[in-house]
Amino acid sequence: MKWNKYTIETTTEAEEYMSSMLMELGISGIEIEDKIPLSASDQSAMFIDYLPDLPPDDGVSSVSFYLEEDGTDHTKLLEQVALALEELRKTVEVGSGRITSDQTEDLDWINNWKKYFSSFTIEDILIKPTWEELKETDRDKTLIEIDPGVSFGTGKHETTQLCIRGLIKYIRQMKQQEAPKVLDLGFGSGILSIVALKLGAGHVTGTDLDPACLASVKENLKTNRIDANLTTFYIGNLVDDTKLMEKVGSDYDIVVANILADVIIPMAPAAFSALKSGGYFITSGIIDFKEKEVADAIRQAGFRIEEISRQGEWVGITAKKQQTEQEK
Numbered sequence: 336m337k338w339n340k341y342t343i344e345t346t347t348e349a350e351e352y353m354s355s356m357l358m359e360l361g362i363s364g365i366e367i368e369d370k371i372p373l374s375a376s377d378q379s380a381m382f383i384d385y386l387p388d389l390p391p392d393d394g395v396s397s398v399s400f401y402l403e404e405d406g407t408d409h410t411k412l413l414e415q416v417a418l419a420l421e422e423l424r425k426t427v428e429v430g431s432g433r434i435t436s437d438q439t440e441d442l443d444w445i446n447n448w449k450k451y452f453s454s455f456t457i458e459d460i461l462i463k464p465t466w467e468e469l470k471e472t473d474r475d476k477t478l479i480e481i482d483p484g485v486s487f488g489t490g491k492h493e494t495t496q497l498c499i500r501g502l503i504k505y506i507r508q509m510k511q512q513e514a515p516k517v518l519d520l521g522f523g524s525g526i527l528s529i530v531a532l533k534l535g536a537g538h539v540t541g542t543d544l545d546p547a548c549l550a551s552v553k554e555n556l557k558t559n560r561i562d563a564n565l566t567t568f569y570i571g572n573l574v575d576d577t578k579l580m581e582k583v584g585s586d587y588d589i590v591v592a593n594i595l596a597d598v599i600i601p602m603a604p605a606a607f608s609a610l611k612s613g614g615y616f617i618t619s620g621i622i623d624f625k626e627k628e629v630a631d632a633i634r635q636a637g638f639r640i641e642e643i644s645r646q647g648e649w650v651g652i653t654a655k656k657q658q659t660e661q662e663k
Contacts, residue, residue, distance in 0.1 A: 337404040340437045341413070342397050343420065346430040350396040353429070356419050360412065362400045369396040395430065404438070457499050460530065465558060477533050480558050481526055494619040497644055497651030498593045499530050501617035505589055505653070510535040515588035518542075518609050520602065522568060525552030527591050529559050532566070540583060541568045573605045585609050592618040596625035603636035612658040615641070619651035626650045 345353055347369050354365050370392040402409050413434075420432050454463030454473075461476040463469070469478065502517075509515040514537030519528045522541030525548075531539050541552070549568060556563055571579040590606045592599060599618055606616045616638055621629050623645070630640060630652060638654035645651070 338401045338439050339404055339409070340399055340401050340439050341416075342399040342435050342437070343416075344431045344433045344435075345396050345398055346428055347392065347394050347396045349423065349427045349429045350398055352423055352427050353398045353420075356423055357398070357400055357416070360415055360419065362402075362412075362416075364401045366399040367396060368399070401439075457496055458503055460499065460503070460533070462526075478559075479526070479529055479533055481524060481529070481555055493646040493649040494593050494621075494651070495526060497619040497646055497649065498527055498591055498617055500644065501615075501619075501651060501653050502527065502530055502534060502589070502591060505615050505617065506531060506534040506536055509588055513537070516540075516586060518583065518587040518590045518606075520573060520590065520592035520606065521594040521598075522552055523548055523593075525555045527593060528552065528566060529555060529561060531589070531591070532561050533559070536589075537565070539566050540587075541566070542571060542573050542579065542583065543568070544570070544572060546570050573609075574601050580605065580608070583609060586611055588614050590614070590616045592616075592620070594618070594620045596621045596629050599629050600632040603633050603638070607636045607638060607656060610656045612656055614656050616654045616656070617651070618653075619649060621650040621652065623648045623650055626652075 343353060350367050350369065354367065357365055402412070417434070420429065420434075423429055424432070454461060454467050456462070456473075456476065459476050460479060461473050462479045462481060463473075465480050506515055506517075514535055517528070517531040517536045517539045519525075519531070519539055519541040522528050522543050523545075525541070528539040528541050549570065552566075552568060553563070556566065569579055569582060573579055573583060585608055587609050588611060590609055592602065592606065594602070599621065603616070606618075610616065616633065618629075618633075626643070629650075630643070633640060633652060633654050637656065639657055641653045641655050643650060643652050
């Protein structure tokens, strides 16, 4: 499949206006390149623990879009882009507005990632994409089908696996008394929420910063035939949103968070508040050189660390909210 790539040279000030303009013309698959450093929320949403070393921001931005080379004459559409670009100059500084073109083959920004995701097991759990057939030898395993779409989370990353192993251990341990209630901080595709429910959790509540995650988790719950009434998902930041804290509540048996070290540190007190006494905080997303910093923050929030596990350069920490003397 061949595509024509068109790139507009513009300014960082105008890039959002430019994207909106292109979408109004029916163009999707828009790509923005600039040298603006990532914000803390962008960094956490993209699942990176340290920022790339960028050159200084020079105010220049490139906004690209793609049109399939399928015999369609795109001349009129490109003329509309040029006219809309000139109209935009009345609103914002668009820079040169120079448009260049290039051709690329087999550009499938929605589906190319699929070639890198195949089924795998974590203990007796099989995680597979929906497009793979279930093998006879896997029919005795707990099956989870996941398509992350625009949200992070296939389960294959080391940090997700560290969290899954923690859920396997503590949910199975707890459900001997009653089905535990789980809070998933940064639910993404819903992979950890689905694992928790498949393991026997009674209810899962999730929070995330990215509204796009809601569509992904809804689709993945449906794919796994999970009753949506067993879940509640919110968009917001539990660290500083008091209204969200009230909605989420404080009666959880397990809080799980596969996020960044720099997010876990300020979030540890919120996780502590959300848990019942005797509950567990299972977390990963911690690059090895930040292990001590995160562990210290978790202890400072009031937890006792139960275990630390490692996979590659990543660290998982499980901590317990101690019972008070009155509760013992």
